[in-house]
Amino acid sequence: MALNEHHYSLTVRWTGNLGSGTSSYREYSRDHDIVIPGLPVLQGSADPTFHGDRSRYNPEQLLLTALAQCHMLSFLHVAVKHGVVVLSYEDNATGMMRLNRDGSGQFETVTLRPQVTVADPAHVALAEQMHHEAHQVCFIARSVNFPVLHVPVTTAGSP
Numbered sequence: 001m002a003l004n005e006h007h008y009s010l011t012v013r014w015t016g017n018l019g020s021g022t023s024s025y026r027e028y029s030r031d032h033d034i035v036i037p038g039l040p041v042l043q044g045s046a047d048p049t050f051h052g053d054r055s056r057y058n059p060e061q062l063l064l065t066a067l068a069q070c071h072m073l074s075f076l077h078v079a080v081k082h083g084v085v086v087l088s089y090e091d092n093a094t095g096m097m098r099l100n101r102d103g104s105g106q107f108e109t110v111t112l113r114p115q116v117t118v119a120d121p122a123h124v125a126l127a128e129q130m131h132h133e134a135h136q137v138c139f140i141a142r143s144v145n146f147p148v149l150h151v152p153v154t155t156a157g158s159p
Contacts, residue, residue: 010034010035010036011033011034011035011036012032012033012034012035012044013032013033013035014031014032015029015031015032015033016028016029016030016031016032016045017029025051026051029045029053030045030046030050030051030052030053031043031044031045031052031053031056032044032045042057043056043057044056044057044058044059044062045057045058046058046059047060047061060095060097060107063095063107063144064093064094064095064110065093066140067093067095067110067112067138067140067141067144067148068091068093068112069140070138070139070140070141071091071112071114071131071134071135071138071141071148071150072089072091072114073138074134074135074137074138075089075114075116075130075131075134076089077134077137078130078133078134078137079118079127079130082126082130084118084120084123084126084127084130085118085119085120085123086116086117086118086119086127087117087118087119087157088115088116088117089114089115089116089117090114090115091112091113091114091115092113092115093110093111093112093113094110094111094113095107095109095110095111096108096109096110106146107144107146108146109146109147109148109149110144110146110147110148110149111148111149111150111151112148112149112150112151112152113150113151113152113153114131114150114152114153115152115153115154115155116152116153116154116155117154117155117156117157118154118155118156119156119157120156121156121157123156124154124155124156127152127154128152128154131150131152132150135148135150
């Protein structure tokens with residue numbers, strides 16, 4: 001394996017056989033477990049619209065989560081690089097997925113709304129600009145084929 005390659009693996013295990021497998025569309029649960037060695041099991045399902053369990057994570061939520069997490073982690077990296085001390089970071093992200101007549105669908109857009117507090121008031125404008133650089137180095141954002149928009153709000157002072 002080359003040093004510039006990183007490989008990831010996990011197991012997705014369907015736990016939704018209610019006795020008759022997929023004998024009909026409503027005869028099975030969409031429940032599944034996401035297993036990554038050394039981590040707590042993540043319980044997944046489909047979106048409730050698609051007969052999923054609303055008490056479990058669905059793939060659409062996890063895609064939005066991955067984008068928001070990646071941007072945050074990239075932003076924190078960029079902040080250190082620029083000498084900007086971040087005191088707090090919170091993102092209220094949203095995504096819009098469109099369904100097609102043939103049953104397929106795709107995300108059309110994601111909007112990240114990071115609320116960032118920096119220590120130095122002189123760094124507020126720089127911190128706002130750093131979101132562009134963070135987007136450029138975010139592995140997940142670089143991997144999707146839809147726009148990931150940013151509407152940051154930056155303040156200075158205590159978190």
